[in-house]
Amino acid sequence: MSADELRGLLGDWAREAAVPGVSVGIAYRGEETLLTAGVSSVDTQLPVDDDTLFMIGSTSKTFAATAALVLVEDGVLELDAPIAGYLPELRLSDPVARETVTLRHLLTHSSGFLGDIEVDTGWGDDALARAVRKFDELPQIFPVGEVFSYCNAGFLLAGRLVEAVSGLPYEEFVRTRLLAPLEMTDSFFQPWEVLTRRHAVGHAMREDGPAVAHLVGLSRSDAPAGGLWSTARDQLKWARFQLSGGKVLSDETRKLMQAAQRPAALAIEEVGLSWLRQRHGGTQLVRHGGNVSNLQLSEFQLAPSEDLAVTVLTNSVGGSALGPRIVDWCLEHLAGLPSLESAPAVAVEPGEFLGKFETGALALEVTERDGSLWAQMLLDSDSSDIVSPPPFEVVFVGEDLLARATDTRRPSARFRRDGHGRVDALEFGGRTALRLPGGNHG
Template sequence: MADLTDLQKLIDHEAEALGVPGAAVGVIHGRGRHVLTTGVASVDAPAPVTADTLFQIGSTTKTVTATVIMHLVERGELRLDGRVRAYLPGFELADEAAADAVTVEHLLTHTGGFLGDIDDGESWGPSALADAIAVYGGLSQLFPPGAVASYSNAGFRLLGRIAEVVSGLPYEELVRRVVLEPLGMTSSFFFPWEAATRPHAVGHVGGDDGPRVAHTWGLFRESMPEGGLLSSVTDQLRYAAFHLEGAATGQAPLTGETRALMQRDRIAVGVPWKAIGLPWLIDERAGLRLVTHGGNVGNLQLSSFVLAPEHGFAVTVLTNAGPGKRLGELVLGWCLEHLLGAPQAEVKPSLSRDPVAKEYTGGYYAGQWTFQVAAEGERLRVRMELAEDLAAAGVAALPELELAFLDGGERDTVVMVTDPGRPAGRFLRDESGRIAFLHLAGRAAQKLPA
């Protein structure tokens, strides 16, 4: 096994260079579990990050929600092809046909077709999920169920509510009983008052004098099924070991057959992933098949979670600032090369030199933000405009993106100029051939009228 001293040096150096105040990294390789940490949980109260520091893991929580759903499927209380209305009579969407057709599997694979990023409430009450689902009758239907995968937080809120109704338990209690306790995840929680009495990281934004604390929690109770879990790197390794090999200290939530089913390709995506499972995001790097699902809470706490099941390998990176996404990529690249012998091939960009057509420019609405796309010669510049309530809550917008088309590449597919070897998204056309959506980072944003 490679000497992880070199990985520790990379983490220390890159976290400082990127402006990430603190990070925790967990690695499973062979029979070993390893934890590496760097920096502090908060620049205002600089306690060192440890193996027990809690981070908001964001959308990795979706796989926990899916583990609960598949547990209920195994018990015969849910069916993958079961219609949502079979479990939530009277469920409504703006499109009646879609509301009648959408199934549990559609929700797990992000193919429900309705608007996926929606306004958050501000409740911590027990009815938060039920109240959130009650307004889905106003959600616009972008695609028929099953037609297009578009990343959907709204779909996972709905799954959380279905789990509550079927089990008769609050979502958080159900997760505790089915997943956290049986896997020995004793440092994983949902509520801020649980984190307040334990070592925990806070989110940071960049400032002129370096990272500064963002004084916001970022999530409320209706968001728990899509991204609300707080966890330590130690617990994330326990969770990874379960999905790799079924490791559990109590009654395992799922059989090996169901874990494998969750990790199989369920629907092809194209970009930026190869496929979506239930609901794992399936990727390929350097010839390796990767089963992944990271998280992002308000661009303040970012994490990555990657399994290579055929190699008994996992890596998770928990961070407390926006550049943590890049740190996670660097850690993954090091691990693939030095632990699995799969260095990433050097990519030579072959970017289009043709001026970008005006048809691609304009605003693209994604629910909680709008992408403003402008052309500069042969490049596209994409700027995120946050909804007023998100901006007021301290959520940080993503930095401006620079996109380009590849010479000889598939029509309408774009790459990041800084990472031209990996398609980042594509423009989708309607039946008449006009640009209708920007499908970026797995989400479909609808083109606004000029």
């Protein structure tokens, strides 16, 4: 089957997911296919084309990690040396963390300090340095190296480390050492670079459908964690490098970045150096993806053993359903991998699992309604354009494992227990979120 056969499905699938516009890139065994559907904005109705820029969100972290590893290969940075040796001005709330946290901890989301933060320090070249100066305000939730919990703040610190060691603004280092050698000429960080080119805008979901959100959702200091704009065509150039190597890193280091470093938190199985690892049946996937304030969502999936890469760029929260659907179609219809089977629901007394679990500005609340379990992700934001997604029904599919009731093929959350067997935390979205006081403890 050809990737081009997806073309006839894409528009219908986007409408079903309430995604105004989508751009897809597929690379399979040397052949590349670009597909688009819909519009970049429901206000302008300008069609998405192959050159439309989208925010790729957290896939940007793989660029930050690669930039840091370039400096490791240059011999001016060490993966396992305390970063305070490179950033003597660094202040953290926990003095032990300040003296022990390393680049490897940052790139594997195991630094332990609060990860989901909002720090707007303007658009000057010092934005990242000014953001990191505030890191002594971040609580140390877990000891360094003990727990995986997805940490945007850790990648801001990694980006600042790149600046300090290289002597260049973060974006300039990425452009000269990564983007230019890989001929990624349609990838940008700054809004003034994006606004003069064809680009998608994010959409918030309203009762009557997607509506343009009049904000970007990220500040300049967020560049290492999620700030890159790119096209599906350029993302395939990134995929080609990740699958086959190139001018940026040695093959040894490139493969080290994709190799498992430690177990992760659901819905992620393992983490490499920034790369997230999951399995589709017996096939190893190396992936990332991004979510910019539920306004622009993306997928980036590699199946190295199949020589397959898929990137999906969307401009509404519906991309959280559309992206995986497209990836699964490619895995099954191009690579011939078997469809994942749904897991049967398991009857569990819900009492001890009810409550609110929080990490920074993100929380997941688990409630019971008419005998069914429901979950809702709650976003703490002052913007009216950034709204929490609607609640969804969940079911148990194993001991302490939850999945969406509409798709039980993969567990999406896992409850953690303390030394006394009591539920004290919940893994969701790659975060390890602690139970808030006042919940039902069984």
